[in-house]
Amino acid sequence: ETGVTQTPRHLVMGMTNKKSLKCEQHLGHNAMYWYKQSAKKPLELMFVYNFKEQTENNSVPSRFSPECPNSSHLFLHLHTLQPEDSALYLCASSQEGMDTEAFFGQGTRLTVV
Amino acid sequence: GENVEQHPSTLSVQEGDSAVIKCTYSDSASNYFPWYKQELGKRPQLIIDIRSNVGEKKDQRIAVTLNKTAKHFSLHITETQPEDSAVYFCAASNPYNQGGKLIFGQGTELSVKP
Numbered sequence: 001e002t003g004v005t006q007t008p009r010h011l012v013m014g015m016t017n018k019k020s021l022k023c024e025q026h027l028g029h030n031a032m033y034w035y036k037q038s039a040k041k042p043l044e045l046m047f048v049y050n051f052k053e054q055t056e057n058n059s060v061p062s063r064f065s066p067e068c069p070n071s072s073h074l075f076l077h078l079h080t081l082q083p084e085d086s087a088l089y090l091c092a093s094s095q096e097g098m099d100t101e102a103f104f105g106q107g108t109r110l111t112v113v
Numbered sequence: 114g115e116n117v118e119q120h121p122s123t124l125s126v127q128e129g130d131s132a133v134i135k136c137t138y139s140d141s142a143s144n145y146f147p148w149y150k151q152e153l154g155k156r157p158q159l160i161i162d163i164r165s166n167v168g169e170k171k172d173q174r175i176a177v178t179l180n181k182t183a184k185h186f187s188l189h190i191t192e193t194q195p196e197d198s199a200v201y202f203c204a205a206s207n208p209y210n211q212g213g214k215l216i217f218g219q220g221t222e223l224s225v226k227p
Contacts, residue, residue, distance in 0.1 A: 031214075033214060033215075035217075041219070042119075042202070042217050042218060042219040042220055043157070043202060043215075043217040043220075045214060045215070045216065045217075048214050056214065090156065090157070092215075094215075101147055101159040101162060102147075102159075102215055104156040104157050104158070105156060106155070106156045107156060
């Protein structure tokens with residue numbers, strides 16, 4: 001384990017469902033990120049949180065709603081998703097202001113049916 | 114904002130040969146350039162990184178070079194082995210701006226044939 005844990009590992013949901021992805025980091029980092037990884041596509045940055053404040057939203061549709069209650073936890077709330085939202089969702093954390101690597105969670109494989 | 118281009122998208126080499134992956138970036142303020150390896154079904158993991166005050170860095174069979182003037186950096190893997198087969202991502206960031214968010218290249222799928 002790298003210190004970043006994501007749950008669930010796999011999720012299948014219908015287009016009318018509401019679900020949440022959870023990310024937890026035990027590294028004492030102050031920045032957390034959500035990335036989307038689709039087949040044959042690069043890692044797409046979705047949201048950035050620094051010190052619990054959202055500092056970036058990369059034109060992500062409103063059916064994705066992030067939440068960062070504290071510097072150790074990050075959620076991604078999902079509702080009325082589309083089949084094209086099926087992808088691997090990766091959480092990462094790092095320490096702002098330092099040249100240190102970003103650590104990734106194992107990801108949640110999401111399938112929208 | 115930052116944009117990172119990575120080439121090639123796929124690379125196939127014979128075991129023992131060298132592999133080179135190249136990336137270019139657009140934001141001259143970027144000063145941290147990591148490389149991640151992602152094996153099938155696993156998370157991306159850092160394999161080597163380089164900072165803007167260094168032109169080259171080596172770690173056993175892996176080396177990275179950086180040309181800040183041209184805004185490009187490269188990953189070199191020598192004496193490739195089958196276990197090097199994976200998808201490799203380059204990234205660029207400025208750790209002192211916006212939390213050091215990483216902007217990734219498109220990825221290179223490396224296949225090392227025995």
